[in-house]
Amino acid sequence: MPEHVPTSPRLTFRRMHAGDLDEMAQLLGDPAVMTFYPHPKTRDETADWIRWNEDNYARDGFGLWILHDADGGFVGDCGLTWQSVDGEQHLEIGYHVLPARQGEGLATEAATACRDFARSRGVDWLIAITNPDNVPSQRVAEKVGLSVWKRTVADSGVPIHVLATEL
Numbered sequence: 030m031p032e033h034v035p036t037s038p039r040l041t042f043r044r045m046h047a048g049d050l051d052e053m054a055q056l057l058g059d060p061a062v063m064t065f066y067p068h069p070k071t072r073d074e075t076a077d078w079i080r081w082n083e084d085n086y087a088r089d090g091f092g093l094w095i096l097h098d099a100d101g102g103f104v105g106d107c108g109l110t111w112q113s114v115d116g117e118q119h120l121e122i123g124y125h126v127l128p129a130r131q132g133e134g135l136a137t138e139a140a141t142a143c144r145d146f147a148r149s150r151g152v153d154w155l156i157a158i159t160n161p162d163n164v165p166s167q168r169v170a171e172k173v174g175l176s177v178w179k180r181t182v183a184d185s186g187v188p189i190h191v192l193a194t195e196l
């Protein structure tokens with residue numbers, strides 16, 4: 030069956046799999062990328078992350094996708110996953126870009142493509158969950174049309190700002 034994935038001018042999207050462990054561990058094990066997470070992910074935790082996305086593709090037809098540039102260079106991940114906010118499930122847009130590739134507008138480009146992918150599949154409400162201090166993440170969400178919807182706490186108890194938009 031063909032893989033349905035977003036498309037964008039500078040990036041290619043594809044599903045992640047176990048063979049991506051080295052690059053994904055480099056991304057999610059980077060302390061700068063994981064500043065607003067409890068801690069950088071270990072290799073085992075990154076393998077869990079890949080399996081979580083494989084389950085998402087199987088159940089939903091989407092998840093976080095691997096991003097490559099036109100030269101085939103690994104850039105990061107971006108995509109759509111179901112997340113719980115105040116006990117309700119919402120579709121979230123998420124993104125992680127290697128530090129060396131930040132500031133090129135790539136997260137904004139990828140998130141725009143994922144927003145359009147969601148819209149084309151009939152999704153009518155999209156959120157982004159951010160740490161209150163994660164300005165880059167909030168800027169990406171704002172640039173693809175989301176605005177602050179609620180300030181609340183995650184299931185883990187940490188404060189979060191949730192941006193959202195109707196599609």
Ligand SMILES: CC(C)(COP(=O)(O)OP(=O)(O)OC[C@H]1O[C@@H](n2cnc3c(N)ncnc32)[C@H](O)[C@@H]1OP(=O)(O)O)[C@@H](O)C(=O)NCCC(=O)NCCS
Pocket residue numbers: 061062063064065123124125126127130131132133134135136137138158159163164165166168169172
């Ligand atoms: C959030 C993240 C994906 C943005 O990636 P990026 O490719 O650098 O983003 P873009 O180049 O598309 O920039 C988007 C906006 O954020 C702004 N921005 C980026 N880094 C910034 C920083 N350190 N401080 C303030 N603004 C910043 C950009 O200036 C731009 O806004 P502008 O056009 O108004 O200037 C990247 O910083 C990252 O991977 N962070 C760690 C992972 C993370 O926290 N992900 C979100 C949680 S799911």
